[in-house]
Amino acid sequence: MKDMTYKNCIIGVVGAGAMGAGIAQVAVQNGIATIIYDAGDGAAVAAKANIAQRLSRLVEKGKLAEVDREAAEARLNVACSIEELAPCSVVIEAIIENLDAKASVFGALEQIVAADTILATNTSSLPIGAIAARLAHKSRVAGMHFFNPVPLMRLVEVIPGPDTTSAVTSQLVALAEKMGRTPVEVTDTPGFLVNFGGRAYPTEALAILQEKVAQPAQVDAVMRDCFGFRMGPFELMDLTGIDVNYPVSEFVHHAMFADPRFRSTSRHKYMLDTGQLGRKTGRGFFSYGEEAQTQSPDAVSSADSSPAVFVPEGHIAARELMRECGANVLDHDDGTAPILVTLIGEDCSAFAARTGTDAKRLVALDPLGDTSARVTLMTPPGAILEVLNGCIARIAPKRAVTVIGDSPGFIGQRIMAMVCNLGCEMAQMGLASPEGIDVAMRLGLNYPKGPLEMTDGLKGEIVYEILSKMQFLTGDDRYRPSQWLRRRAQLGLSASAV
Numbered sequence: 001m002k003d004m005t006y007k008n009c010i011i012g013v014v015g016a017g018a019m020g021a022g023i024a025q026v027a028v029q030n031g032i033a034t035i036i037y038d039a040g041d042g043a044a045v046a047a048k049a050n051i052a053q054r055l056s057r058l059v060e061k062g063k064l065a066e067v068d069r070e071a072a073e074a075r076l077n078v079a080c081s082i083e084e085l086a087p088c089s090v091v092i093e094a095i096i097e098n099l100d101a102k103a104s105v106f107g108a109l110e111q112i113v114a115a116d117t118i119l120a121t122n123t124s125s126l127p128i129g130a131i132a133a134r135l136a137h138k139s140r141v142a143g144m145h146f147f148n149p150v151p152l153m154r155l156v157e158v159i160p161g162p163d164t165t166s167a168v169t170s171q172l173v174a175l176a177e178k179m180g181r182t183p184v185e186v187t188d189t190p191g192f193l194v195n196f197g198g199r200a201y202p203t204e205a206l207a208i209l210q211e212k213v214a215q216p217a218q219v220d221a222v223m224r225d226c227f228g229f230r231m232g233p234f235e236l237m238d239l240t241g242i243d244v245n246y247p248v249s250e251f252v253h254h255a256m257f258a259d260p261r262f263r264s265t266s267r268h269k270y271m272l273d274t275g276q277l278g279r280k281t282g283r284g285f286f287s288y289g290e291e292a293q294t295q296s297p298d299a300v301s302s303a304d305s306s307p308a309v310f311v312p313e314g315h316i317a318a319r320e321l322m323r324e325c326g327a328n329v330l331d332h333d334d335g336t337a338p339i340l341v342t343l344i345g346e347d348c349s350a351f352a353a354r355t356g357t358d359a360k361r362l363v364a365l366d367p368l369g370d371t372s373a374r375v376t377l378m379t380p381p382g383a384i385l386e387v388l389n390g391c392i393a394r395i396a397p398k399r400a401v402t403v404i405g406d407s408p409g410f411i412g413q414r415i416m417a418m419v420c421n422l423g424c425e426m427a428q429m430g431l432a433s434p435e436g437i438d439v440a441m442r443l444g445l446n447y448p449k450g451p452l453e454m455t456d457g458l459k460g461e462i463v464y465e466i467l468s469k470m471q472f473l474t475g476d477d478r479y480r481p482s483q484w485l486r487r488r489a490q491l492g493l494s495a496s497a498v
């Protein structure tokens with residue numbers, strides 16, 4: 001087996017589209033001689049010109065020295081026929097997502113390259129084992145899954161198939177590192193790690209929308225302000241495009257035999273069917289351009305702020321917030337004041353029924369996440385509107401207020417619990433090491449933390465409590481806790497404990 005760090009190593013890239021060109025660019029920028037080939041007329045030449053342009057822009061921005069640009073460009077060669085890939089130590093395929101097409105390219109390569117040349121595929125959804133199964137030498141085939149745009153995305157999932165040797169896997173890990181990427185070894189499962197683990201964030205947001213608990217702008221604001229996500233789930237779906245994220249959701253849900261954890265909603269499909277694809281069509285969950293909304297999703301109230309609020313014992317965050325907002329916090333219910341509680345995994349209705357609290361005066365606050373800039377409030381059906389308005393008027397001078405419909409887990413608890421739970425399930429399935437899961441999800445999806453780190457941050461027992469209560473209250477197995485999470489929560493261990 002050839003040493004990927006050896007200076008004469010040449011790699012081949014088949015397919016000079018968005019991904020192939022990006023892969024070739026990071027290879028040559030990191031000192032690796034690269035030959036790029038595409039079956040489309042002039043496509044590889046055009047890719048080389050695009051890469052040259054991108055490198056020049058980096059020089060203009062002061063991010064690349066002129067001498068390094070010249071050297072990088074000199075390392076990139078265009079092949080006119082696939083036979084010219086004969087000297088390559090590794091060939092990375094990045095052609096259209098079609099099993100027959102990929103198998104046929106690899107079949108041709110088997111006749112051309114040396115016996116120890118590694119054949120890697122950048123497929124995003126085809127099983128590596130299914131591609132290898134069509135080939136004579138299966139042990140040298142593996143997945144090398146880059147993310148778009150390649151020059152900006154550091155993560156590479158390295159995916160061995162059933163016959164891939166450990167030497168091939170380690171060579172690809174070394175190659176990814178040499179290309180300036182962060183490789184994570186991942187099991188050959190539908191969507192691999194990131195496209196699989198990335199389902200929880202958007203689909204739970206879609207469930208919240210489907211139930212009319214909150215609107216997209218409210219959900220996004222909570223996830224940004226209280227949980228540190230750079231983008232809310234709806235703006236993210238609009239950016240990636242509904243024509244991209246709906247098929248991925250459907251593919252993973254189908255591949256997991258309709259496991260309700262992966263279920264999307266009819267609204268998601270409706271967006272696709274009606275061409276509301278997001279930014280690219282000017283309208284998705286939000287409107288763009290001249291039609292862009294400017295109205296704030298935050299609650300306002302012109303009512304008089306409630307002078308006094310009853311906070312039952314143990315609801316510490318509610319007590320502290322109301323004190324900070326200058327309310328007289330009562331220790332006993334006077335029969336008229338709003339009753340403010342903090343809830344975990346429960347909605348107002350269930351809390352009122354369980355405790356005998358007067359539901360008409362009940363307002364619940366989500367204590368999870370960072371509540372220093374924004375708080376989420378909800379009330380049960382039949383609640384007195386003036387009570388809620390009095391609370392909003394009291395809190396709004398100090399915090400942005402998101403008011404939602406009654407829902408176990410509000411917005412933040414629901415989405416966070418689902419993200420954490422799927423992270424735990426990936427650990428249970430052994431998709432990667434706990435550390436690898438966190439690294440991949442951070443780098444692949446720009447999450448502020450990996451899902452296992454998030455679980456520890458919120459506390460495993462709290463995440464377990466949210467999910468257990470949600471499963472009980474909704475009767476929906478979508479919320480069933482991962483056994484990985486349950487065990488660690490019950491034993492008081494970190495979610496990363498093996």
Ligand SMILES: NC(=O)c1ccc[n+]([C@@H]2O[C@H](COP(=O)([O-])OP(=O)(O)OC[C@H]3O[C@@H](n4cnc5c(N)ncnc54)[C@H](O)[C@@H]3O)[C@@H](O)[C@H]2O)c1
Pocket residue numbers: 014015016017018019020037038039040043093094095096097098101105122123124125145146147148
């Ligand atoms: N675009 C993404 O966000 C993304 C991310 C990760 C992985 N992927 C995967 O990477 C692969 C490529 O995706 P892309 O977005 O770059 O596609 P693309 O359509 O931009 O490029 C594909 C290129 O492959 C060429 N091609 C098609 N058949 C060929 C053949 N038989 N031989 C040689 N060249 C051939 C086409 O001419 C085209 O230039 C796919 O498998 C895709 O699933 C894409």
